[in-house]
Amino acid sequence: MAKLAGFDGVEIHGANGYIIDQFLRDGSNQRTDPYGGSVENRMRLLNEILDAVISVWSSDRVGVRLTPENSFNSMSDSQPQQHFGYFIEQLSTRQLGYLHILQGDMMTKVSLLDYRALRDKFSGSYIANNGYDLQKAQTALDNGDASLVAFGLPFLANPDLVRRYKEQLPLNPVDFDTFYGGNEIRNMRISPVSSLRAIKRSDARKETQWNDESFPSYLTKLPRPAHAPCLHPCMQSR
Amino acid sequence: MSKKLFAAVQLGSLKLSNRMVMAPMTRNRASQQGLVSNMMIEHYQQRATAGLIIAESSPVSAQAVGYPNTPGMFNTEQAASWAPLIESVHAKGGHIFAQLQHCGRISHSSMQLDNALPVAPSAIKADGQAVTYTGMLDYQTLAP
Numbered sequence: 500m501a502k503l504a505g506f507d508g509v510e511i512h513g514a515n516g517y518i519i520d521q522f523l524r525d526g527s528n529q530r531t532d533p534y535g536g537s538v539e540n541r542m543r544l545l546n547e548i549l550d551a552v553i554s555v556w557s558s559d560r561v562g563v564r565l566t567p568e569n570s571f572n573s574m575s576d577s578q579p580q581q582h583f584g585y586f587i588e589q590l591s592t593r594q595l596g597y598l599h600i601l602q603g604d605m606m607t608k609v610s611l612l613d614y615r616a617l618r619d620k621f622s623g624s625y626i627a628n629n630g631y632d633l634q635k636a637q638t639a640l641d642n643g644d645a646s647l648v649a650f651g652l653p654f655l656a657n658p659d660l661v662r663r664y665k666e667q668l669p670l671n672p673v674d675f676d677t678f679y680g681g682n683e684i685r686n687m688r689i690s691p692v693s694s695l696r697a698i699k700r701s702d703a704r705k706e707t708q709w710n711d712e713s714f715p716s717y718l719t720k721l722p723r724p725a726h727a728p729c730l731h732p733c734m735q736s737r
Numbered sequence: 738m739s740k741k742l743f744a745a746v747q748l749g750s751l752k753l754s755n756r757m758v759m760a761p762m763t764r765n766r767a768s769q770q771g772l773v774s775n776m777m778i779e780h781y782q783q784r785a786t787a788g789l790i791i792a793e794s795s796p797v798s799a800q801a802v803g804y805p806n807t808p809g810m811f812n813t814e815q816a817a818s819w820a821p822l823i824e825s826v827h828a829k830g831g832h833i834f835a836q837l838q839h840c841g842r843i844s845h846s847s848m849q850l851d852n853a854l855p856v857a858p859s860a861i862k863a864d865g866q867a868v869t870y871t872g873m874l875d876y877q878t879l880a881p
């Protein structure tokens with residue numbers, strides 16, 4: 500379906516406590532069949548998914564995202580450095596487009612693993628993520644700790660983040676109340692510096708009406724995730 | 738400061754205009770049928786100057802759904818609804834990957850076909866509550 504839609508590639512979501520991660524980490528996988536127990540077995544589902552996906556996509560258009568120590572969604576593993584070291588060594592043999600790692604734990608901001616050691620087990624492009632700002636990203640690239648850097652909240656609040664970093668312009672604050680859902684005109688106010696007026700009133704109104712019909716109103720009242728975003732460097736700088 | 742972040746880079750057969758990737762972020766702005774909304778198109782095309790965008794996670798089957806209003810990747814209507822979004826990113830010189838998602842235990846029977854329990858490797862439930870169309874509901878102990 501992703502190919503039909505016209506995507507340039509796909510990222511397999513092996514992160515954040517969803518089903519692949521539930522198999523990979525031993526805190527959530529206590530199976531005694533070929534999909535549980537050893538690291539080989541816990542990785543079986545991901546390997547089968549990759550086999551299937553690579554039969555449709557060229558392997559260089561396939562990325563994998565992992566979270567060795569993120570505790571989001573009640574996740575844990577007894578030996579993340581060793582276990583993820585194994586998973587990453589295996590992934591390294593597949594000529595994937597990239598490996599994308601959310602480093603550390605978003606919930607606690609604790610990061611106990613040696614990510615450089617994990618990165619060095621992967622022969623292809625490595626995307627580092629979690630809490631990066633301009634300075635940290637440049638340093639990671641200069642040191643060879645990463646080939647690319649992914650930004651979440653900074654891009655959420657700053658559509659033109661590339662320009663802002665390039666020209667060292669100030670960043671917008673993150674608006675936690677508009678993370679999820681869309682029946683708030685406020686979403687439309689998060690605008691690039693260059694095109695603050697480009698989103699016309701009429702468009703905003705159109706979007707709002709569309710949203711009012713289509714989105715359950717409680718979505719905007721979702722409890723804000725109680726974790727890290729507030730500790731993000733792009734917030735600390737203000 | 739070095740300028741490496743803004744230097745073009747080859748990612749497999751793709752040439753990206755810089756090394757800044759937009760991380761996948763779920764925004765719950767699709768329709769209940771998992772169709773991409775106009776607001777999503779606006780959101781992604783505004784951010785197309787990223788070297789690579791990884792789109793918000795998208796369930797690969799009805800069983801994979803775990804959150805309300807997430808865009809789907811399991812039928813042709815959904816694929817068709819993504820097409821204009823992808824085109825608008827490409828038109829601005831950007832590249833975009835889909836994030837293929839199966840929520841497993843992070844779901845709720847009310848989000849599943851025929852009210853089935855969500856699936857997971859083992860019958861160990863997550864702490865906390867699922868986000869459903871009828872509000873926040875406790876995670877359930879599941880069928881492995």
Ligand SMILES: Cc1cc2nc3c(=O)[nH]c(=O)nc-3n(C[C@H](O)[C@H](O)[C@H](O)COP(=O)(O)O)c2cc1C
Nearest residue numbers: 514515571605679721722723724763794804866868
């Ligand atoms: C740190 C973080 C990571 C997330 N990761 C995912 C993810 O991998 N897949 C997904 O579908 N949604 C993800 N989301 C979206 C949330 O899981 C969910 O929509 C949101 O947290 C609402 O539920 P809550 O208020 O109970 O946290 C993430 C959100 C946050 C803050």
Ligand SMILES: Cc1cc2nc3c(=O)[nH]c(=O)nc-3n(C[C@H](O)[C@H](O)[C@H](O)COP(=O)(O)O)c2cc1C
Nearest residue numbers: 601629630631650651652678760761762763793794
């Ligand atoms: C609103 C929100 C939604 C998210 N949704 C997803 C998701 O769908 N899939 C995923 O893998 N991660 C998701 N995440 C996690 C982000 O991709 C990223 O890892 C996290 O924000 C940390 O990066 P940052 O410090 O640059 O923001 C989400 C985060 C936020 C804040």
